[in-house]
Amino acid sequence: xxxxxxxxxxxxxxxxxxxxxxxxxxxxxxxxxxxxxxxxxxxxxxxxxxxxxxxxxxxxxxxxxxxxxxxxxxxxxxxxxxxxxxxxxxxxxxxxxxxxxxxxxxxxxxxxxxxxxxxxxxxxxxxxxxxxxxxxxxxxxxxxxxxxxxxxxxxxxxxxxxxxxxxxxxxxxxxxxxxxxxxxxxxxxxxxxxxxxxxxxxxxxxxxxxxxxxxxxxxxxxxxxxxxxxxxxxxxxxxxxxxxxxxxxxxxxxxxxxxxx
Ligand SMILES: [Zn+2]
Ligand SMILES: [Zn+2]
Numbered sequence: 001x002x003x004x005x006x007x008x009x010x011x012x013x014x015x016x017x018x019x020x021x022x023x024x025x026x027x028x029x030x031x032x033x034x035x036x037x038x039x040x041x042x043x044x045x046x047x048x049x050x051x052x053x054x055x056x057x058x059x060x061x062x063x064x065x066x067x068x069x070x071x072x073x074x075x076x077x078x079x080x081x082x083x084x085x086x087x088x089x090x091x092x093x094x095x096x097x098x099x100x101x102x103x104x105x106x107x108x109x110x111x112x113x114x115x116x117x118x119x120x121x122x123x124x125x126x127x128x129x130x131x132x133x134x135x136x137x138x139x140x141x142x143x144x145x146x147x148x149x150x151x152x153x154x155x156x157x158x159x160x161x162x163x164x165x166x167x168x169x170x171x172x173x174x175x176x177x178x179x180x181x182x183x184x185x186x187x188x189x190x191x192x193x194x195x196x197x198x199x200x201x202x203x204x205x206x207x208x209x210x211x212x213x214x215x216x217x218x219x220x221x222x223x224x225x226x227x228x229x230x231x232x233x234x235x236x237x238x239x240x241x242x243x244x245x246x247x248x249x250x251x252x253x254x255x256x257x258x259x260x261x
Pocket of ligand 2: 011015062145218
């Protein structure tokens with residue numbers, strides 16, 4: 001009895017996350033083309049036709065690009081909150097009524113042997129939210145696309161066995177980089193993305209003895225590098241005496257299916 005997951009793809013070019021228990025198989029977001037999504041599934045030996053459903057975090061295209069296509073192709077239910085549905089529905093194409101489900105903000109839903117809890121984040125979308133997954137005493141938290149990590153979020157995601165956590169940018173690289181100031185301000189702002197250092201600081205508050213592994217996710221292609229993200233987060237944790245297994249994620253390649261426990 002356990003939880004297994006793979007970060008199928010992560011970054012501003014497209015996000016998709018897969019998690020399964022013995023009975024349930026969920027995809028969170030489908031931010032790459034239908035063809036790319038199929039390719040990612042085949043790389044981790046998951047048959048998308050077997051999915052329980054697709055959870056959506058928010059309507060940005062790097063999270064829903066292939067959503068309509070995958071949902072239609074495999075006749076899968078989609079779960080999102082009402083405002084996200086309103087914001088994304090037009091771009092999904094035709095779906096049948098029995099594919100549309102509401103997953104409210106700050107709600108816990110039980111699907112067989114898995115409990116999924118949603119929590120709101122500060123990000124420039126209609127009503128962005130992320131999820132924790134619980135099964136048989138294990139907990140996994142998915143936290144990306146947020147301007148800052150509030151106390152409320154910390155409470156919800158604390159004490160998990162594994163995290164998929166945003167380390168979007170290096171503040172120095174972003175400031176020095178080629179982006180126009182308006183874009184820099186958006187990324188650095190409260191509704192943007194979490195920097196490497198802020199990820200490290202938030203993680204020091206939320207991880208516990210049971211935390212075994214952290215995947216650094218949603219890295220900016222222009223304003224970050226895998227090594228830099230890992231080192232920055234590691235430094236912050238190290239200063240507080242915490243040693244933990246930090247893993248990379250990739251925009252195009254899935255992480256190996258990881259068994260929590
Ligand atoms: Zn976003
Ligand atoms: Zn995103």
